[in-house]
Amino acid sequence: MATSTRKVQERTRATQQAILAAAFEEFSRVGFAGASLRQIADIAEVNHRLIQHHFGSKLDLWKATATHHIDEFEAHLARRMDGLAGVSEAQRLRLLFREFITYSASLPQLNKFMLHANDEPERMRWLVERLLAPSKHMLVNAIERAQALGICAQGDPKLLWFIFAGAATSIFAYHEEFEQVTGQSPQNEAMLEAHINTVINLFFPQEAKET
Numbered sequence: 369m370a371t372s373t374r375k376v377q378e379r380t381r382a383t384q385q386a387i388l389a390a391a392f393e394e395f396s397r398v399g400f401a402g403a404s405l406r407q408i409a410d411i412a413e414v415n416h417r418l419i420q421h422h423f424g425s426k427l428d429l430w431k432a433t434a435t436h437h438i439d440e441f442e443a444h445l446a447r448r449m450d451g452l453a454g455v456s457e458a459q460r461l462r463l464l465f466r467e468f469i470t471y472s473a474s475l476p477q478l479n480k481f482m483l484h485a486n487d488e489p490e491r492m493r494w495l496v497e498r499l500l501a502p503s504k505h506m507l508v509n510a511i512e513r514a515q516a517l518g519i520c521a522q523g524d525p526k527l528l529w530f531i532f533a534g535a536a537t538s539i540f541a542y543h544e545e546f547e548q549v550t551g552q553s554p555q556n557e558a559m560l561e562a563h564i565n566t567v568i569n570l571f572f573p574q575e576a577k578e579t
């Protein structure tokens with residue numbers, strides 16, 4: 369009986385993961401309004417009724433998709449910071465923001481998902497209140513600490529965070545335009561490294577006052 373129950377649970381998790389992956393691709397590609405549960409079901413290769421069974425409405429699925437991927441992003445940053453124990457505070461802060469860009473490059477769909485979220489104020493309000501506020505608070509605090517060390521551009525930390533996020537992620541969210549303008553892919557290893565260094569140097573131009 370225990371083995372049978374475990375197999376059912378594993379199938380349930382696999383189905384849910386397939387639906388979330390398909391939803392992420394579709395919401396990132398066409399936004400909430402353009403996505404349909406039937407299309408998501410087709411991509412996930414499941415019956416569309418299973419989406420309602422596991423997640424409920426299209427809005428519920430969108431919220432579950434947002435929660436899943438933003439939680440993964442925050443957990444990734446937390447693991448990265450935990451792995452930097454013993455590194456100077458100044459270096460930790462630089463590496464935190466470098467990791468933000470690297471992760472954004474590895475998951476360009478997240479950047480497009482966030483852009484589409486701006487299409488509807490209520491969904492964006494939910495996103496900020498439920499999911500983004502803790503992440504932004506963490507990174508805004510990181511900017512404040514970097515400013516205190518003298519290694520970050522000065523100014524309103526919240527404004528700097530938005531400017532940094534735009535500079536860091538725009539080439540991935542608008543990769544088609546970027547490729548047309550530059551003739552290079554933002555995923556190209558050399559281009560990505562140049563992008564990371566340019567953004568970091570813009571926002572962290574000064575040597576640390578202390579380590």
